[in-house]
Amino acid sequence: MKKKKTRKTTSRFSLFNRSKNRSADFAEEMSTQIEQAIDSTDGIDSRVQKNIDRLKDIMGNSHDFIVREVIIRTEPFIQAAAMYIDGLADHTLISDFIIKAILEENHPTGDVEPAALLTTIKKQMLTIANVTMEDDWKTIVHSLLSGNTILFVDGIPKAFVGETAGGEWRSIEEPTSEITIRGAKDSFNESLLTNISLIRRRIKSPQVRIDLFQLGTLSRTDTVIFYIDGITDRRIVQEVEQRMKQIKADKITGSSYVEEWIQDQTLTVFPTVFNTERPDIVVNCLMEGRVAILVDGSPFALIVPTDFSQFFKAAEDYYQRFDLSTLIRVLRYFAFSVSLLGPSIYIALITFHQDLIPTTLVISLAAQREGIPFPAFIEALIMEVTFEVLREAGVRMPRAIGQAVSIVGALVIGQAAVQAGIVSAAMVIVVAGTAIASFTTPAYNLAVAARILRFAMMFLAATMGLYGILLGLIIMIAHLTSLKSFGSPYLSPFAPFYPKEHADGLFRFPQWLRRKSEGKTFSQTERG
Amino acid sequence: MPKQTVAVILTAAFLLSGCWNANELTDVYIISAVGIDKTEAAQYQLSFQIINAGEVAVGQEGSARNAATTVVYTSTGNTIFEAIRKMAMQLPRKIYFPHTSLILISEQFAKEDGIEKAMDWFERDAEFRTYVQVLIARGDTAESILKVQSPVERIAAKNIADQLETTESVWGEYHASGIDDIIRDLVNKGKEVTLSGVQLSGDQEEGQTMENIQDASPVARVRLSGLAIFKNGALARWLDGPEARGRNWITGDIESTVISLPCSHHQTEWIAIEVIRAKAKVQSKLEANNPAIDVVISLEGNIGEVNCPMDITISDNIFQLEKQLAKEIRKEVMNAITIAQDEKADIFGFGNVMQRQHPKYWKQAEAEWSDIFSSIDVNVDVRAYIRRTGMRTNSFFEEAKKHKSTE
Numbered sequence: 001m002k003k004k005k006t007r008k009t010t011s012r013f014s015l016f017n018r019s020k021n022r023s024a025d026f027a028e029e030m031s032t033q034i035e036q037a038i039d040s041t042d043g044i045d046s047r048v049q050k051n052i053d054r055l056k057d058i059m060g061n062s063h064d065f066i067v068r069e070v071i072i073r074t075e076p077f078i079q080a081a082a083m084y085i086d087g088l089a090d091h092t093l094i095s096d097f098i099i100k101a102i103l104e105e106n107h108p109t110g111d112v113e114p115a116a117l118l119t120t121i122k123k124q125m126l127t128i129a130n131v132t133m134e135d136d137w138k139t140i141v142h143s144l145l146s147g148n149t150i151l152f153v154d155g156i157p158k159a160f161v162g163e164t165a166g167g168e169w170r171s172i173e174e175p176t177s178e179i180t181i182r183g184a185k186d187s188f189n190e191s192l193l194t195n196i197s198l199i200r201r202r203i204k205s206p207q208v209r210i211d212l213f214q215l216g217t218l219s220r221t222d223t224v225i226f227y228i229d230g231i232t233d234r235r236i237v238q239e240v241e242q243r244m245k246q247i248k249a250d251k252i253t254g255s256s257y258v259e260e261w262i263q264d265q266t267l268t269v270f271p272t273v274f275n276t277e278r279p280d281i282v283v284n285c286l287m288e289g290r291v292a293i294l295v296d297g298s299p300f301a302l303i304v305p306t307d308f309s310q311f312f313k314a315a316e317d318y319y320q321r322f323d324l325s326t327l328i329r330v331l332r333y334f335a336f337s338v339s340l341l342g343p344s345i346y347i348a349l350i351t352f353h354q355d356l357i358p359t360t361l362v363i364s365l366a367a368q369r370e371g372i373p374f375p376a377f378i379e380a381l382i383m384e385v386t387f388e389v390l391r392e393a394g395v396r397m398p399r400a401i402g403q404a405v406s407i408v409g410a411l412v413i414g415q416a417a418v419q420a421g422i423v424s425a426a427m428v429i430v431v432a433g434t435a436i437a438s439f440t441t442p443a444y445n446l447a448v449a450a451r452i453l454r455f456a457m458m459f460l461a462a463t464m465g466l467y468g469i470l471l472g473l474i475i476m477i478a479h480l481t482s483l484k485s486f487g488s489p490y491l492s493p494f495a496p497f498y499p500k501e502h503a504d505g506l507f508r509f510p511q512w513l514r515r516k517s518e519g520k521t522f523s524q525t526e527r528g
Numbered sequence: 529m530p531k532q533t534v535a536v537i538l539t540a541a542f543l544l545s546g547c548w549n550a551n552e553l554t555d556v557y558i559i560s561a562v563g564i565d566k567t568e569a570a571q572y573q574l575s576f577q578i579i580n581a582g583e584v585a586v587g588q589e590g591s592a593r594n595a596a597t598t599v600v601y602t603s604t605g606n607t608i609f610e611a612i613r614k615m616a617m618q619l620p621r622k623i624y625f626p627h628t629s630l631i632l633i634s635e636q637f638a639k640e641d642g643i644e645k646a647m648d649w650f651e652r653d654a655e656f657r658t659y660v661q662v663l664i665a666r667g668d669t670a671e672s673i674l675k676v677q678s679p680v681e682r683i684a685a686k687n688i689a690d691q692l693e694t695t696e697s698v699w700g701e702y703h704a705s706g707i708d709d710i711i712r713d714l715v716n717k718g719k720e721v722t723l724s725g726v727q728l729s730g731d732q733e734e735g736q737t738m739e740n741i742q743d744a745s746p747v748a749r750v751r752l753s754g755l756a757i758f759k760n761g762a763l764a765r766w767l768d769g770p771e772a773r774g775r776n777w778i779t780g781d782i783e784s785t786v787i788s789l790p791c792s793h794h795q796t797e798w799i800a801i802e803v804i805r806a807k808a809k810v811q812s813k814l815e816a817n818n819p820a821i822d823v824v825i826s827l828e829g830n831i832g833e834v835n836c837p838m839d840i841t842i843s844d845n846i847f848q849l850e851k852q853l854a855k856e857i858r859k860e861v862m863n864a865i866t867i868a869q870d871e872k873a874d875i876f877g878f879g880n881v882m883q884r885q886h887p888k889y890w891k892q893a894e895a896e897w898s899d900i901f902s903s904i905d906v907n908v909d910v911r912a913y914i915r916r917t918g919m920r921t922n923s924f925f926e927e928a929k930k931h932k933s934t935e
Contacts, residue, residue, distance in 0.1 A: 351550045355626030355655070359558075359686070362627060366553045367585030375552050465550070 044135050044157045048079045051152045051159075055083060058141060068094075070102055072153070078117075080153045088147035090166025097128035098149055098162050118156050126151075130163035142220065169194065175277050175315075177444065182319035187277045192222050192296035198279035199226060203286065207231070213244050215295075221252040226282070226292040233289060239486050240291050240304060255298040262293075262304070264484050269452045271445040272485040274306035278315050291486075305486035309493065309505045311443035312336070317508050325508040332440050333506070339438035340450040343380045344461035344469050346430045350376045352465030368424040377462035379423050383431040384455065386413055391435075556624035560598060561685030563632040563670030564646045567604050572646075574611040575602045575632075575671040576623060577685050584682045596738065597682040600675045608649040625655045630685040631662045631707070632670040632726070635756075635763060642761035643721065644714055650707050659706040661689050664756045664763065666725035673728050676735040676748050688750055692724055695752055700785035700803075701772045702752050717894050718879025720758055722775060725766065727753035759873040759898070767867065774864025777825050777857060778876045780808045786832060789852050797836035801829040801853055801914065812882045814889055820905040821878050825861070829853065830916045834923040841921050846914050854910040861908050872898040878906075 045051050052067055059065045064086040072078040082098055102125055122131055134140050135158045144150050147165030172194065175187035188195045196210065207229045215223045225244065227237050243262040252258060259273045260266070276282060277299050282292045285303045293302040303310075312332045317325040350369075354362050372379060390409040397405055413432070418425045434454070441447040453476065460468030483490035493501035503509040563575035583597045601618050605611030615623055633646055643662070650656050665673045678687035695702050702724035713721045728750055734740055735748025755772035757764045767775060776782045784804055791797040806827035813820040831840060831849075838845055868875050879897050883890040893900055 350553055354551065354553060354556070354558075354624065355657075359627045359629070359683075362553070363558065363579055363581045363683075364585040366558060366579075366581035369553045370582050372554065462550075 044137075044152075044159060046155050046157045048081050048152045048154050052081050052083070054137075055140075055144075055150070058137070059144075068099060070099060072102060078154045080151060082149050082151050083144065084149040084164060085144060085147065088145070088167050089149055089164040090147075093128060093162075093164040093166060094149050098126060098151065098164070101125050101127045102151075117153065118158065121153060121156075122160065126160065126162065128162040128164065132161045133158050134161050135159065145220070146222075165193075172198070178276060178278050178281070178315050178442070180314075180316045180319055183315050184278070184280045186279060188279065188294075188299040188301060190297050190299055192224065192294060195279070195294050195299075195301070196224065196226075199282055199286075199292070202279060202283045203228070208286075211241065215244070215247050215249065215258065216252040217248075217250045219251040219253065222296040223252065223258060224294050226286060226294065228286050228289075231287065231289045232291060236289070236291060236305060236486055236488075240293070244293075252295060253297065255293065255295040255300045255302050258293060258295055259302055264486065268479065268483060269449040270308070270480065270483060270490070271311070271443070271449070272306065272483060272490065274303040274310050274443070275300045275445070276303065276315075277301070280318075281315050284318065305484075305488035306490075307485065307488060307492050308480060308490055311441065311446035313504070313508075314442035322508050322510045326506075329506060329508065332442070335437040335440040336446075336450055339434050339441070339447070340454055341457055341469060342434035342437065343384060343430055343454065344457035344472075345466075346427070347376045347380055347458055348461040348465045348469055351462065365424070365426055368426055371421045372424050373421075374423075375462075376427075377458065379427050380431070380458055381455075383413060383417075383423055383427055384458070387431055387435055388451075551622070551624070555621055557619060557621045559623050559625050559628050560683050561630040561632060561674055561688075562625075562628060563600075563634070563665070563674045564608070564637055565634045565669045565671055566637045566641065571604045571606055572608055572611050573602055573604045573671070574608060574615075575600050575674050576615060577674045578619075578623070579627075579683055596677055596736075598674075598677070598684045600671060602671055608646065612649075625653070626657060628656070628660055628685075629683075629689040631660055632665050632673060632688075633662065633723075634665045634670045635667060635725070636669075638664050638723075638756065638758070638763040640762075643710065643723075643758065643763075644761040647707060647711055647714070651711060656707075658708040658711075661692060661704045661706060662710055662723055663688065663692065664723050664725045666727045666753050666756075666766070668728050668732075672732050673726060673750055676728065676732070676750050677738065677740045678750070679741045679743075679746050684750075688726055691750075691752055696781070697783045698785070700776055700782035701769065702755060703776055703779075703781040714761055716877075716880060717897055718874065718881075718883050718890075719877035720873040720875045721761070722758065722767075722875050723756045724752055725754040725756050726750050757868065757871055757873050757875055759871060764871050764873055765867075767864065770860045771864050771867060774860035774862075775868070775875055777806065777861050778808050778810065778823055778864075780806070782806045787829075787853060787856055789849065789856060791836035791838055798833075799831065799836065799838065799849065800833035801849070802832035803827050803829045804915075810876070810878065810881045812878070812885045814886050817889070819882060819886075819889065819893070819900060820907070821881070823861070823906060823908045824911065825857065825908070826911040826913075827857070828913050828915050831914060831918055834925070837923070837925040837929050839922060839926060840917055850912045850914050853912040853914070857912065858908050858910045861910070865906050865908075869902045869904075872902045874898065874901040878904065 045054070048069075052069075056065065056067070062085075066084055066086050068082045070080050070082070072080050080102055082094065082102075084094060102121075118133075122133070134143065140150055140159050140161065143161045147167060149162045149164045151160035151162060153160070169191040170189045172186050172189055174185045178187075186198060188198065200208065205228070209227050209229050211225050213223045213225070215221050223244070225237070225240055240262070244258075247258065247261045249257060249261065255275060259275070262273070264272045274285075276285075279301075282301050282303065286292055290303050290305060293304070295302075312329055314328075314332075317329065320328075349357055350365060357365065369376075374382070390405065390413065394402065394405050394409070413428060417423045418428055438447050438450060441450065453472075457469060457472050460472045462468075464471065481489070481491050481495055489496055492498050493505045503514040558579045558581065559576050560579050561577040563577070565573040565575065567573045578599045578601065580595060580597050580599055583595050601615060603611045603615045603618065605614055612623070631646075631650065633643060637643075637646065650660070651658055673688075674684065676684060678684040681687040681690065689704075692702055692704050696704055703722075705721070705723055710721055710723070713719045728735070728748060730746070730748035732748055735746070740746050740748055754766040754768045755775065756766055773782070773785065782803065783806075784802065787801050787803065788798045789801060791799055806825065809824045809826075811822040811824075813822060834840065840846060840849075865876070874897065878901060879890075879894075882893070882897075
C-alpha cells in the first residue's frame with residue numbers, strides 16, 4: 001500500500017516537472033563539463049607550485065582567489081601555500097591559526113617522511129578548530145567556494161582543508177513580515193548556519209534531525225531539512241527527501257525556488273507550502289510533526305506539510321491569551337471571506353437582489369448611483385484595479401517618494417472619485433473595507449489567493465448574482481478539498497475532521513489543555 | 529457515467545438555472561405604495577407612489593428638501609397587470625415592487641367590487657411580497673391619499689404603514705393585515721376580513737405641495753380611521769374607536785393599550801390603566817346542535833395615571849379597579865359582537881374555532897354560518913389584573929390633601 005502510494009506520487013510529480021527539466025538540462029551539461037575538467041586532472045601533486053597552478057586554472061584566475069605562499073623551512077626546502085576566497089573566509093582565522101601556526105610553531109627538524117610531516121602539521125602545528133584531509137579536486141573546489149582555506153604542503157599529495165568560513169552576514173534582526181507584540185524578536189537571516197543555530201537553541205533534543213542537500217547544479221546551495229525523530233511521520237520525511245532529490249535546477253537563490261519544485265500542485269492559487277521567517281514558528285511546526293526546509297541565502301524557512309488553517313495562525317496567537325487568540329482567529333476567517341467576497345456580494349445585491357437590502361439603504365444607494373455612468377460591475381472593476389495599481393506602486397516605489405503615492409492614492413480612490421461622479425461613495429467603502437480585510441490574513445501568499453479569486457467572484461456575481469457567488473464557492477471548496485500538501489489533506493482538520501487537531505485549528509486551546517504533540521500523519525487515502 | 533457526460537450535465541445545470549435578470553439600481557423606480565381605485569368606466573385605476581431617491585437620501589448636500597420625496601403616477605387597465613405594464617408609457621424606467629410597504633384600496637372599490645378582485649396579481653407576482661399591508665382609503669380615492677407629502681418621515685407610504693404598526697402596538701384599535709392574511713380569511717368561511725382605514729383630513733390640494741412639509745402644522749394629514757368590516761369580500765360597515773378595539777380583544781391583536789376609568793363616585797376624575805398583556809381564549813360549545821361561544825379574556829395592567837385622591841395602597845381599591853376595568857372591556861367587546869351579529873359578519877373567527885373543535889357540526893353549518901353567527905350565544909368573561917402602580921404608589925394628591933387638612 002505504502003509502496004503503491006509512493007509510486008503514484010512520483011509519477012504525478014514527474015509529469016509536472018517535465019517542462020521544468022528541459023530548462024535545467026543546459027546548466028547541467030555545462031557543470032558536467034567543468035566537473036569533467038576537474039576530474040581529468042590527475043590527483044594532487046606533491047609539488048605545491050603545480051597544485052597552485054592547477055587550482056588557479058580551475059578558478060579561472062579569479063581576482064578574489066587568494067594564494068598565500070609560505071616557506072616552512074629552508075633546509076631542506078619545504079614550501080606551503082594557503083588558498084582561500086577573499087570575503088568568504090575569515091581573515092583573522094587564516095592569519096592567526098593557519099599562517100601564524102605554520103610559521104611559528106615547533107617545526108620538525110631533519111629529514112622527515114611525508115607521512116610524518118603530515119601528522120606533524122595536522123596534529124602539532126595547525127591550531128584551527130577543524131581540519132580535514134582531502135585528495136579529491138571536486139571536494140576541494142567546493143570547500144574553497146564555501147569559504148574554507150586549502151593548504152598544500154610540499155611532499156604531501158593531499159590538501160589540508162581548514163574550516164575558516166566566515167565573512168559578512170546581516171545580523172539577526174526583528175522579523176519584518178510577522179510582527180508580534182510579545183513574541184520572540186529574532187528572525188532568520190541569510191546564513192544557513194545561523195538559522196540552524198536559531199532553531200537548535202530552542203529544541204535541545206538529540207532527536208532533532210538535520211539532513212543536508214546540495215541543490216542547484218551551478219549554485220550548489222546548501223539546503224537542509226529539519227525534523228524531529230519520533231514525532232514526524234517517516235513517510236512524510238521520505239516524501240520530502242524524494243522530492244528534494246528530484247530538483248533539477250541550475251540555481252536555487254531562495255526558498256521560493258525550492259517551494260515551486262516540491263509543491264504538490266502548481267495550478268492552484270492556494271499555497272501548499274507554508275513559509276515563515278520566525279524560528280519560534282518553525283520550532284512549533286517541528287513539534288507538530290512537520291518538516292522544515294532551510295535554504296542557504298534565504299531568510300524564509302519552508303514548512304511541509306501544511307494545511308489551510310495554518311495560514312490563519314499568526315505567531316502572536318501563541319503569545320496572547322487563548323480567548324483573545326481564538327476570537328482574533330475567527331475574526332481573521334471572517335475578514336478573509338470579506339476580502340474574497342466583499343465586492344462580489346455588493347455587486348450581486350445591487351444588480352440582482354435589491355429586494356434583500358433594507359428599504360432605507362436601497363434608497364440611499366439608489367440616490368448615490370443616480371449620476372454614476374457605469375454599471376456596478378464596471379464600477380467595482382475600476383476601483384479594484386485602481387487599488388491594485390496603487391498597491392503595486394506602493395510596494396515597488398523607492399521609499400523616499402513613497403509619500404507621493406499615499407497622497408495621490410487617497411485622492412484617486414477617495415473623495416475626488418466620488419465627487420467627480422465616477423464611482424459611488426458606497427463602492428469606495430466596499431473596496432476600502434475589502435482592502436483592509438485582506439491585510440488581516442497573516443500569510444501573504446494566502447491573502448494573494450483571495451485577491452486573485454476576488455475578481456473571478458466579481459465576474460460570477462455580475463453575471464449570475466448570489467447564485468453565481470454560491471457556484472464559485474462550491475467550486476472553490478471542492479478544489480480546496482482536492483488539494484494535498486505532502487500527503488496531508490489541505491482542509492484538515494476540518495475536512496477530514498481530526499478532532500485532536502482542533503486544539504489549534506480554528507480555536508486555540510490553553511496550552512495545558514492541548515495534548516502532547518500528536519504529529520501530522522501521512523494520509524493513506526488517495527484520490528482517484 | 530463517463531466523465532464528459534457528468535461535466536456537460538453539471539455545466540448545463542449551472543448555466544440553465546436561475547430565472548431573473550440583472551437590474552441596475554439606476555434602471556428602476558422603487559415603488560413605495562400602490563393605490564387601487566375604480567374609474568368611471570369600471571376599469572382599474574392604479575396609482576404608484578414612486579420614491580424620489582435623491583430627495584429621500586441624506587447626502588453630502590445636507591438634508592434640505594427641494595422637491596417632492598414621493599411622486600404619484602396613475603394608469604388604468606382592465607386588469608391590474610395591464611395597468612402596471614402601461615405605466616411604461618409614462619415612466620422612463622421599470623417599476624420595482626419589492627420595497628412596497630403599502631397597498632391602499634379605495635372605499636368605493638372595496639364596497640362595489642370587493643377586495644378579492646384586487647388580490648390575485650399581488651399574490652401571483654414573483655417580485656411582490658405578500659406581507660405588504662393593505663389599508664382602505666376611507667371616503668376618498670387611494671390616489672389622493674398617496675399624493676399627500678409627509679413632513680418628517682420622508683416616504684409617505686412608510687409614514688402610513690408605520691402609523692399603523694405603532695398604533696397596533698400602543699393603542700390597539702387597528703391591526704395590520706398583509707395580503708396573505710386577507711387571502712387566508714377570504715378562503716375561510718369561518719372568519720371575515722377586517723382592514724384598517726385611513727382618512728385624509730385638511731386640504732388635499734395643499735397636501736400635495738411642498739408647503740405641506742414646510743408648515744409647523746401640516747395642512748393635510750393622513751390619519752388612521754376605523755376598522756372596515758367585510759362581508760364576503762365587500763366592505764359592509766366601519767367600526768370606530770372602542771368598537772374596533774372590542775374586536776381586537778377577542779382576536780388577540782392587542783399588544784398594549786390604555787383604558788381610562790372614572791374614579792368611584794367622581795365621574796369627572798379619571799384613572800388610566802395601561803394594559804401590558806392581553807390574552808383571549810375562545811372556546812366553542814355544542815349542546816343539542818345549539819352552538820355557543822365562550823370567550824375568556826385575561827389581561828394584566830399597570831396603573832399609569834391617577835388624577836383623583838384614591839388610596840391605591842389599599843388592595844380593596846385595586847380589586848375595585850380590576851372589576852371596573854373588566855366591566856369596561858366587557859362592554860367594548862359586547863358592543864363589537866352586537867354590531868358584527870347585526871351585520872352577520874363573523875369578524876372574530878368564531879367559525880374557525882367551531883371548525884377546529886366541532887368539525888362534524890361545521891360541515892353542515894358552514895354554508896349558513898353567517899346566519900348562525902348572527903344569533904349565536906357569546907359568553908364573555910374578562911379577567912383583569914392590576915399588577916403595578918408605576919414609579920410611585922399613591923398620587924401626590926393624597927399628600928396634598930393631608931397637608932391641607934392639617935393646616
